Amino acid sequence: MESKAPTRILLVSYPAQGHINPLLRLAKCLAAKGSSVIFTTTKKAGSEMQTVSNITDKTVTKIGDDSLSFDFFDDGLNDDDPMRENLSDYTSQLEHVGKQYVSQLIKNQAESETPISCIINNIFISWVCDVATENEIPFAILWSESSAVLTIYYNYFHKLVAFPSKTEPYIDVHLPSVILKHNEIPDLLHPFNGYHFRTVLVTLILGQIKNLSKALCVLVDTYEELEHDFIDYISKKSVIIRPIGPLFKNLKTKGDFVKSDDSSDIIEWLNSKPEDSVVYISFGTIVHLPQGQVNEIAYGLLDSQVSFLWALRQQDDLPNGFLEETNGRGKVVKWCPQVQVLSNPSVACFITHCGWNSSMEALASGVPVLTFPDVGDQITNAKFLVDFFRVGIRLGYTRAEKKLVTRDDVKKCLLEAMEGPKAEELKQNAMKWKKAANGAVVAGAGSSDRSLDAFLEDIKSCGAVNIQNI
Known part of the structure; x- marks a missing residue:
């Protein structure tokens, strides 16, 4: 007999904005x-x-046919605890506290006769999968990077193809349907990467790769039309892949929990600009540009004479007089409602660090990009944006390359992306991916919407099997 009990899903997120945003969507x-x-x-x-966002602990919000509630836990550290700056120590502390909390939450739900049907976690907290297994609860993983990057890590973990090593640091990586150079794979996998948290990050990511075959499925914030070859490849490796993106495009994710107080002025300013006249600049929440690079971007903007919106936390780093010289033509803010910005018709292109959230938002909004990757998967995303999706122009260098992008380069690339035949080509390609993204999330018909429905059916099937076994 099939269960009629409601599907109750617990989502556990690593506490960083780039992880929280897609899981919340x-x-x-x-x-x-x-x-x-x-x-x-x-x-x-x-x-x-x-x-x-209008989010507080223990709040329950009605969404569509059911509800979303929040239940936050104390990680046991003061806000200024130095352990927060040490990724290895912090992730160990998070696992220690988080395991106890999630286990107790599962127990509390069961005792109140509202048992958890499935648990979903994201990258860096593979221990959630262990808790789910111990409690005999099905789990799924939200992979918040691209399917191409998932394929790279999968092949690295299982040693299916050769990767750069200390003895052969410059070899190509032969993946299905693509060959990547040594400096086009996520640089965390390169032996010469000197990033001080490299070993910890690789361990955390591979810890999640280890769980893929045990998961009910792996949900990926991408869409079939964009990454078919990689989705198909992984799906043939005893891993059920369900592309469910672009998550931000789903109508159900729009308008919930978003305050307009800080964004109304930004949108009003964009609305005052002509169509395809503004360059949007943002390097995410983690990347911190050197002072010299901030200066070169600023002077490149001055020399190009283009209108711009720049999300920049380190505004004190701007050259003296920059804000005065660009008054009216440019706007510098500490935070932007990025999805709203990219959907504004005045935005012509996006200078981005190429994190997957930003890459997906640009592709699905039909906005060409100037790539400025820093570390990790950003490097591979930049490669695909330029050479495969054909919506971008290379601009920046990675952290490992330690090269400065000059003001002349900034000016040249900006003008190329905003006017002339190259700009038209980029825009046409970007609009093609936007159209495909819109189609993917159409209720009942889109590839991603049907994939999400299939995931929910998987959960219900597991519930029916569990009841029959009682």
Whole structure:
């Protein structure tokens, strides 16, 4: 006999914005489709979420056919604890505290006769999969990077192809349908990478790769039309891949929990500009540019005479007089509602660090990019944006290359991306991917929407099997 109990899904996120955003979007989609969803991360991350969203601990919000609630836990550290700056120590502390909390939450739900049907986690917290297994609860993984990058890490973990090593540091990596040079794979996998947290990050990511075959499925914030070859490849490796993106495009994720107070002025300013006249610049929440590079970008903007919107936390680093000289033509802010910005018709192109969230938002919004990768998967994303998706122009160098992008380079690339035949080609390609993204999330018909429905059916099937076994 099939269970009629509601599907109750627990989502556990690593406490960083780039991890929280896609998982929160997924939470809204699941609730809108009739699942009761609990979203949890640390209290510190929860308080930061509230600065841009109407989210508080223990709140329950009606979405679509069901609800989304938040339940944050204390990671046991003061806000200024130096352990937060040491990734190895912090992830160990998070695992220690998080395991106890998630286990107790599962127990509490069971005792209140509202048992958890499935648990979803994201990268860096593979221990959540262990907790799910110990409690005999099906789990899924939200992979918040591209399917191409997932394929790279999968092949690296299982030693299916040769990767750069200390003895052969410059060899090509032969993947299905593509060959990548040694400096086009995520640089965390390169033996000469000197990033001080490289070993920890690789260990955390590979810890999740190890769990792929045990998961009910792996949900990826991408769409079939964009990454068919890689989705198909991984799907043939005893791993069920369900592309469910672009998550931000799903109508159910729009408008929820977003305050307009800080963004209305930005959108009003964009609305005052002509179509395809503004360059949007943002390097995400983690990348910190050297002073010299900030200067060169600033002078490149001055010399190009283009209008710009720059999301820059380190505004004190701007050259003296820059804000005065660009008054009216440019706007510098500490934070931007990026999805709203990229969907504004005045935005012509996007200078981006190429994190997957930003890459997906640009592709699905039809906005060409100037790539400025820093570390990790950003390097591979930049390669695909330029050479495979054909929506970008190379601009910046990676952290490992230690090269400065000059103001002349900034000016040249900006003008190339905003006017003339190259700009038209980039825009046409970008609009093609936007059209495909819009189609992927159409309710009941789009490839990603059907994939999400299939995932929910998987959960219900597991529930029916569990009841029959009682």
